[in-house]
Amino acid sequence: MPFTLPPEPTTPMTSEAGSFTLGIVGAGQFAGSFAALWNLHPNVVQLRVTDVLPERAEKLAARFPRAEVVASFEDMLASDVDAVAIFTQRWTHGPLVVQALQAGKHVYSAVPMAVEITEIEQIIAEVERTGLIYMMGETSYYNPATVYMRHKIRAGELGRVFYAEGDYVHDMDLGFYAAYQYSGGENWKATASYPPMLYPTHAVGGVLGALPARAVSVSCIGIEDDRGDGVFDREVSQFNNSFSNATALFELSDGGAMRTNEMRRVGYPSPIRESRFRFFGTEASFEQLAHHTVWNDKKDSYDISEQFIPVRRGAETLQEVDPDLRAAFSSGTAPVHETARLPAEFDGAPNGHEGSHHYLADDFARAVVTGQQPPVDAHRAAIFTAPGIIAHTSALEGGIRLPIPDFREASGSE
Numbered sequence: 033m034p035f036t037l038p039p040e041p042t043t044p045m046t047s048e049a050g051s052f053t054l055g056i057v058g059a060g061q062f063a064g065s066f067a068a069l070w071n072l073h074p075n076v077v078q079l080r081v082t083d084v085l086p087e088r089a090e091k092l093a094a095r096f097p098r099a100e101v102v103a104s105f106e107d108m109l110a111s112d113v114d115a116v117a118i119f120t121q122r123w124t125h126g127p128l129v130v131q132a133l134q135a136g137k138h139v140y141s142a143v144p145m146a147v148e149i150t151e152i153e154q155i156i157a158e159v160e161r162t163g164l165i166y167m168m169g170e171t172s173y174y175n176p177a178t179v180y181m182r183h184k185i186r187a188g189e190l191g192r193v194f195y196a197e198g199d200y201v202h203d204m205d206l207g208f209y210a211a212y213q214y215s216g217g218e219n220w221k222a223t224a225s226y227p228p229m230l231y232p233t234h235a236v237g238g239v240l241g242a243l244p245a246r247a248v249s250v251s252c253i254g255i256e257d258d259r260g261d262g263v264f265d266r267e268v269s270q271f272n273n274s275f276s277n278a279t280a281l282f283e284l285s286d287g288g289a290m291r292t293n294e295m296r297r298v299g300y301p302s303p304i305r306e307s308r309f310r311f312f313g314t315e316a317s318f319e320q321l322a323h324h325t326v327w328n329d330k331k332d333s334y335d336i337s338e339q340f341i342p343v344r345r346g347a348e349t350l351q352e353v354d355p356d357l358r359a360a361f362s363s364g365t366a367p368v369h370e371t372a373r374l375p376a377e378f379d380g381a382p383n384g385h386e387g388s389h390h391y392l393a394d395d396f397a398r399a400v401v402t403g404q405q406p407p408v409d410a411h412r413a414a415i416f417t418a419p420g421i422i423a424h425t426s427a428l429e430g431g432i433r434l435p436i437p438d439f440r441e442a443s444g445s446e
């Protein structure tokens with residue numbers, strides 16, 4: 033079965049397993065949450081930090097006694113650092129990842145993997161050529177709904193899953209204006225128009241992180257923005273983009289269908305739940321709203337909401353992050369999460385995105401010291417990312433149905 037999702041580890045890593053040094057590339061709003069965890073991880077002996085704005089690197093490094101500032105990305109790659117974690121702006125990852133792999137570094141990349149199909153092909157080729165670890169830090173892989181459904185689908189409790197939905201519903205007014213201003217400086221409007229379907233992984237990854245399939249074709253409708261404030265304006269946009277919302281319907285490799293929504297202009301409380309999922313099987317189904325989660329069979333509907341509510345923690349360390357985004361950066365694990373595999377050092381440590389940060393930080397450290405690729409390796413990252421790239425092209429072409437490449441076939445792997 034080519035798309036089998038790997039079993040979860042059951043025991044925590046300890047320092048005896050090995051150690052490595054890790055360079056953080058991009059010390060903006062998001063990097064600090066992960067740097068704090070790797071600083072605690074038993075297999076990470078030292079952090080190094082770089083940013084094109086040196087004061088950001090210095091500020092982040094100052095939080096950790098063993099951390100060092102490195103002058104540039106190039107200097108980081110030329111150094112003896114074992115691995116790098118890329119936290120630069122979302123459209124920049126592909127080329128930086130390829131450069132890092134070519135320099136012999138293991139790579140953790142924030143989402144998305146890339147914004148072009150050719151960049152995905154290059155990353156997969158470099159990972160296969162070098163044997164280095166590549167991981168995309170997809171938070172929805174450990175979203176409580178995805179964790180729960182991974183187990184339920186594996187156990188066959190839904191029967192045949194023939195339809196699923198994943199939505200990433202995050203309004204621009206809820207923190208994104210401030211985030212893009214911090215990120216983009218004076219010309220922030222040019223990048224705040226980033227096409228919604230080029231950030232597909234929190235929707236697609238939450239479904240295909242539970243359902244072992246890939247998307248094989250797509251038809252997508254883009255919604256033209258009409259607020260008129262210069263964001264999502266083609267004249268201003270670095271991406272020539274005027275879609276602020278988009279809806280895509282995918283055909284899956286198992287004969288089923290998947291629908292995703294990427295919404296940036298929407299009356300929806302993303303601080304409560306920004307990714308929401310539905311799965312329909314022949315025997316049972318699962319549905320989520322902002323506050324509610326239900327399991328349905330042919331007799332009844334069961335409210336299982338409480339198992340999916342992450343424990344909120346304080347957000348006092350998140351000064352870089354707009355108050356509307358802090359809820360996402362400060363949530364702990366939910367009852368459905370299995371925490372026995374996490375290092376004891378993570379007990380009480382800051383978490384985020386519905387409890388996922390601890391798992392992602394641990395997955396990468398585990399992969400580097402064991403030499404085994406993590407669950408969201410280059411192939412799975414491609415399965416989560418490429419559907420959105422092709423969906424955006426479909427939307428630009430009026431919703432035409434387009435095929436999505438199969439990177440396993442291309443690379444000759446399983």
Ligand SMILES: NC(=O)c1ccc[n+]([C@@H]2O[C@H](COP(=O)([O-])OP(=O)(O)OC[C@H]3O[C@@H](n4cnc5c(N)ncnc54)[C@H](O)[C@@H]3O)[C@@H](O)[C@H]2O)c1
Binds near residue numbers: 059060061083214215
């Ligand atoms: N749920 C999630 O998975 C999630 C949530 C938030 C952000 N993210 C991702 O995290 C990444 C970072 O987001 P952010 O909000 O911190 O962005 P940001 O703009 O705040 O930070 C990016 C930093 O990278 C630096 N940078 C850019 N190019 C560089 C280079 N070549 N060398 C060194 N530094 C460089 C910038 O100066 C900036 O400080 C994005 O890709 C975003 O998609 C993911």
